[in-house]
Amino acid sequence: MDIVIKLSQFLLSLSLLIILHELGHFIPAKLFKTRVEKFYLFFDVKYSLLKKKIGETEYGIGWLPLGGYVKISGMIDESMDKEQMALPPQPWEFRSKPAWQRLIIMLGGVTVNFILAFIIYIGMAFAYGDTYIANEDLKDGLLIESPVMNTVGFKTGDHIVSVDGEKIVKFDNDLTMKVIMAKEVLIERDGAQQAIKMPNNFVDQLSKQGKSTLLDIRRPxxxxxxxxxxxxxxxxxxxxxxxxxxxxxxxxxxxxxxxxxxxxxxxxxxxxxxxxxxxxxxxxxxxxxxxxxxxxLGMESLEKLGYYKVSKQEFGFLESIPVGITKGKDQLVGYGKQLKMIFSPSTGAYKQVGGFKAIFDIFPNTWSWQVFWNITALLSIMLGVMNLLPIPALDGGHVMFLLYEIISGKKPSDKFLENAQMVGFVLLITLLLFANGNDIYKAIVGK
Structure with missing residues (x-):
């Protein structure tokens, strides 16, 4: 039953993100009178699970859950429809539209991803508020039993004062990630403060220790x-x-x-x-x-026993807006830092890149709408950022060529775009194999 709940959350989140992302391309395409031939959730390699044609567009569900797509007439994309591109351009085709319209169509998907994440965070602030333990109330410090954390210089009972100069006001789930990506952490131990320099390959060291909690509150x-x-x-x-x-x-x-x-x-x-x-x-x-x-013991029981004071802050609708925007901005910046670490070989962070199993594993075995929406918002940001990477075959690659066209006034040839699309497709397959290969390796070695 646990696996069914976990799988249901995974598929629902993935489907929601894919459909809304593709709607981000579909809506401006229709507004600019560009023909959309297909709108698919998942890929329909050879055949579809469901399909129905409404007007000029075929809507369907494919059998391969690796994403989704909209096929826009007159556009060099993953379909590589060379026969259509060999014909004279038609007024309803993507290639016949002004560059600024094509740019809006291509940016539509990632724009929806970012807007969705911010809307979710605003909604969560309004519906759930913010529950946390104030950092100053952690009188006896934190539980730190990770061997790598101990090697770096942390000990159970340490009180984290700041991370990279940012004062820590509350203990929440984001603190662990801040420490992982930090360059310097200021702690207080036995009444004295000291700075701990984080090694450049800290993430790589963590990957070798296996599963272990880095930071947690101390419990009875x-x-x-x-x-x-x-x-x-x-x-x-x-x-x-x-x-x-x-x-x-x-x-x-x-x-x-x-x-x-x-x-x-x-x-x-x-x-x-x-x-x-x-x-x-x-x-x-x-x-x-x-x-x-x-x-x-739950937080309520710990509070009754006098271990911690749990703070709960509730927000009205208008108050939720800046709170949600701040949360979204912090997650966006945080994910950008993660990508920077991944693309820096010296950190070893690339070894922790995961595929579909890694995404599947972050969903809990029990159903929680709060957890579901929080994960979905984060995945939406990840999807938006990844699609903006300037890789041909991704939205970012199309945007890169369109910006070149707008600035230079010269449109890349169809042949060049076809070759770039093929190179980008091979690169994406390589990245996909690497990420999912990491999942398989971790499953085998148990880390």
């Missing part, structure tokens, strides 16, 4: 369940370990440290049970384990 040690055969039957689900041998253990990481230092011993644990402190004897294995499965 909660008993989820006692495993079969465990000697610690005195422990009960939902118990919170608050002390071991009289030593306060407010956080999970503190409990782990005490267990590591008392292997193969019997000690006394103080647990919070039904809002009362209870002392129980516990037996620590020679591996430093209790024979329990850890549980978790």
């Amino acid at each position: 040690f909660v008993i989820g369940s006692v495993t079969d055969g465990s000697k610690n039957t005195a422990l009960q689900p939902k118990d919170i370990v608050v002390a071991l041998n009289g030593q306060p253990t407010k956080y999970f990481d503190q409990v782990k440290t005490v267990l590591e230092n008392n292997k193969n011993k019997t000690i006394t644990a103080t647990v919070l049970r039904d809002q009362k402190e209870v002392q129980v004897p516990i037996i620590i294995s020679k591996e430093g384990k209790l024979g329990v499965q850890p549980g978790g």
